[in-house]
Amino acid sequence: MSNDIRFHIPVMSEEVIKGLDIQEGKKYIDATLGGGGHGMEIVKRGGRLLGIDQDREALEFAKQNLKSQISNLKLKDADWKIVQGNFRDIDKIAKENGYDDADGILFDLGVSSHQLDEGERGFSYRFGEKVFDLRMNQKSGVSAKDQLARLGEEEIYEILARYGEEECARAIAHAFTVARRLRPIETTGDVVRIVSEVYKDQKIRFGALSRVFQAFRIVVNDELGSLKDGLSGAEK
Known part of the structure; x- marks a missing residue:
């Protein structure tokens, strides 16, 4: 991993940390560690930190970042x-690491700016012919391109x-099913070209592409199911 990689800089970090009310020696879980921005603020204030993330690159960066700043x-x-x-x-993770009695838990939801800017996993439509993957953890789950290959038109819709919340969902779903009869839909570029057939006007096309990528990202990573389970687990 390049040292030049820049991860998401947390917004409203001061408000988040204030809400956690960090106390020296107490335990805190950052359930979406990312680049370690919030985690570092917890450590700086004397809190004990357990950071969790499913993105391997984020964890590698966070580890280096925390070590460097702590030093x-x-x-x-x-x-x-x-x-x-x-x-x-x-x-389960909290119990295994001695944090089942944590004093505070943080969830910072959504995709990070690094994931959008990095391009290789297909989180953005801006990088041409990248694999339409969208998995936060590439060692688990089914990629967006593989899901798109086997879903029916109604399921895509x-x-x-x-x-x-795409208003042209039915037209785009139909365009996907027609296109894949000719060849597999495998890259972000493929998706852009297909959506462009529905949205001819470039000014409104980009909004549609954002919605299409968001929709598949949520499904590929089961984000709503994960959040439901995570909030339930955090209450235990």
């Missing part, structure tokens, strides 16, 4: 650990309408 700030008593996992398993 620079000379925080000799810093207590932190990071774990690769899905926050839907937060109850339901995904676009429900998770993307």
Whole structure:
């Protein structure tokens, strides 16, 4: 992983940390660690940190970031650990790492700016012929291109309408099914070309593409199911 990679800089970080009310020596879980921005704020204030993320690249960056900042700030008593996992398993992960009695838990939901800017996993339509994958963890689940290959037209429509709130969901779903009869839909470029057949006007096409990518990302990663399980586990 390149040291030049820049991860999501948390917005409203001050408000989030204030809400957690960090107390020295108490335990906190950052269930969406990302690049470690919120996690570092917890450690700086003397909190003990368990960071969880399913994105391997994010964890590698966060580990380097935390080590570097802790060293620079000379925080000799810093207590932190990071774990690769899905926050839907937060109850199990917390117990395995001695954080089942955590004093605070943070969920920062959504896709990170790094994932949108990195391009290789297909989170954005801006990078041409990248694999239409969309998985946060590429070692688990089914990619967007593979799901798109086996879903029926009505199922595609339901995904676009429900998770993307796309007004042309039916037309786009039909365009997908027609296009894949000719050849597999495998790249972000393929998706852009198909959506462009429905939205001829470039000014409104980009909004539609954002909704299409969002809809498939939510389904591929079972984001709503993970959130439901994660919130339930956090209450235990």
